[in-house]
Amino acid sequence: MAWWSRKPEDERARWELDPLVGVGPLRFGMSPEQVQAALDGAIAYVSQGTEDRLAWQTFHEVEVTAIYGPGPRLAAVALDGRSGPLVRLRGVELIDRAPSEVRADLLELAGREGASVRVNRSGDPEAAAWGLSMGARPGWALSPEGYAERTDRMVTDALCAGPELAEDPYGTEPVRQWCKVREERGAHSGEWPVRAEGDRPRWGCTPLEGVGPLRFGMNPREVAAALGGEPPAERRGWFTWEGYGAEQWELEQDRFDEAGVTAHYWYRDGFPTLAAVTVDGRTGPRVEFEGIPLIGRPVTEVDAAVNRYVEDSGIGLRVGCAGDLGPDGTNIFVRADRAGDAVISGARFCAEDWEDHG
Template sequence: MGWWNRKPEEERPQWVLDPLVGVGPLRFGMSPDEVAAALAGAVVWVARRAGGEPARQEYHDLGVTAFFGPEPRLLAVAIDELAEPRVRLRGVELIARVPSEVRADLHELARREGVAVRENRSGDPEVAAWGVSMDTGQEWGRAPEGYVQRTSRAITGALLLGPELAEDPYGPGPVRDWSRARAEDAYSGTWQVTADEARPRWDCTPLEGVGPLRFGMSPAEVAAALGGEIPSARLGSHPWAGWPSPYAQDAQWNLGADVFDGTGVTAHYGGGFGAPALAAVTVHGRTGPRIEYAGIRLIGRPLADVDADIARHAEERDLGLRVTCAGDQGPDGTGIYVRAARAGDIMLSEARFCIEDWQED
C-alpha cells in the first residue's frame, strides 16, 4: 500500500469497532458488493474460491482486507499496521502503535469489562468477546534523502471478527489461507533472543551455501549436516490444492521447507515435482548462528542498522541492490536477502541465502 501518500494523522478516517457487529462502515454479514459500496472509490483485488465466489477482497490503498464465507458473507476484516483508517475500541487506539502498549491497554479494558484475554499464534492479545485478534507488522519511515526505509520497530495491526470466527480465527475458514504469519518464525511462547556470544559462528559462500549446508543437498543430508537434528516442523503443499483437476486425487504432498528450531534455521527446498533439493536457507534472527558478509554482521541486530550497512556497502562498491516487495534487500548477485524477525516491540535482522535463480517473495 502507498502509505507514504496517507493523509495527515488528523485527516485520517476514524473507524469505531462495534464488537462482533462491524467496524467503521462495514457490518459483518455484508455481501461482497455491499462491502465494495461501503468502501466506494477504493481499488480492490479479489481472491476467489475454485467455484468463482470471492474469498477475500484486498483494498491495498486502505490497508483493509475483507474475508467472506461460502455464502458469501463478510466474516472478518483485517486492518494492517499501515492502514489509512484509524480504529478505536472503547477509546483504545488499535492500529500502528507499539505492541506492548496496546497489550497493556487491552488487558486493562478487559479487566474492567470482565472478559478473558488470551495470546494468539503471533503472541499478541486476542479477545473472543470483542472479536479482536491483534497482529503486528513492520514500521516504515523516510530517510533524510526522502526514500522509504524499514525501521527497527514493530507496530500493531488487527484482525476483527464476526461471531462465526471469534472463537477460532485461524481455524478452518478464509483467514487461515491468508495469514501473513510465517510458520518458520512463529511465536513460540517467548521473545527471548539468544545472546550473540552464545550463537555458533557460520561462514557463508554466496550462491553455494552457508555453514555446513550446501545448496543441492537432500533433506536427509541437511539433517545430517545439522548433527541429526529432527525438524520441528515440515512445510509443504499439495499441487492443485483447492482447484478442480483430474490429477488432484493423485496429488503428492511436496516438501517445501524444514524448520530446525534447535539450530535456528529453515531449509527451503526446490525441485518442483522431482526430489527436493536445498535451494535456500533462512537463518533466524532471534536464535540463528552468527554470520558475516563483507564484515557486516547479518543476524540478530536492529534491522535498520543492517539495512543501512548493506546499502552503504553496495554504494561504496558500485553494486546493485535487490529489494523484494516486502522490503528485504541484499547486494545484487549474492543471493543474500536481509529479512525482518520480530522480537516483541522491535524488529531484528535475519537473512536468507539462496541459489542464483531462487524466486524471492
C-alpha cells in the first residue's frame, strides 16, 4: 500500500473470513481472471511472474494481494491493515487494530472452538484451522492539516490461506517466494523486548560511505566478519529466470539479530556488494546524525527532529517509498520499527546511488 493513501473506515469494504474457503468475494482455487472479476474488475499490479507462471498480484484499489499456486490458482490473500478491507472472523475484527487486542480475542475464540493457535514468523498468532496468519505494520493518520503522518502505534494486517498452505503459510511456496525468504533460522518468541540504551554499542556514520564497521562495497563475507562472524538469522533474495527454465537466486539482504542490523546488497559486476544498512530500532546500535539520536526513540519524535533540522539548515527533506523521512543529500532515512503494539525509530543508511524502496 502507498503510505499516503490511508482510507477512512467508512470507505473500506467489510469482508468475512470463511476459513480455508475464502475471504470476502475471493475463493481459494480461483483463476486470476476470476479474482479480478470478484474484485469488480480492479486493475492488478503484477509484482512478480510471467504470463504462464504468475506468482502474485496486488490490487491497489482494494489493497489486497492475491498469491497464486500452480495453475495459477488462488492460494492465499494478503490484506493491508491500513487501507484494505476490514475482515471479521466469527465476530472478531482482525484488521487495523492493536496487535495485542486481536491476539487476546483470537485466543478466546480458539478456546471456545478448541482450535490451536501458535506464534508465526512475525510474532503474531497463526491458526491452521482458520488458515489465518496475523501480522502488523506501522499505523498512519491524517494530520489536522490533512496530510498523512506516522503514528507511534502498530495496526494489524493478515494473511488468509487456503487448505494447501494452512499448516505453515509462511514456510510454504508460493508465500515464501512472495516474502523473498530463502533461509531462516529459529522462530519468533512472540515477545518484543527493547534493548536498553546502555547495552547498545555506539556507532558513527558517514553519509553515503557507511555506518559503524560496515562500508558500502563490502561483500557478504566481509560484512559478516565486520560484525564479529555472526551468521545471518535470515537471508532474502529473488529468482531470476535465465531462459530454458534455468533459475538463478540472487541475494537481496542478510539480517543479523545479535548486531541488530540488516545488510542490503546490490549486484555490481555480477556479485553482491553492500549498498545499504538498516539499523533495527529495538536492538540495533546507537547512531546519531547531527546530534539527533536516530535509534530506539518514538518515531514521531525523531520525525519532528528531522523536520526541524531540515527547516533550520535549508537543505530539504526526502521522503522514501515507505514514507521514511531523511535529510536531502545524505541518503539516510528514519525507519518505523515494531516494538509490540508500539512503533520506535530505526534508520537506513544508503550508498549514494541506492534507491530506497521501503
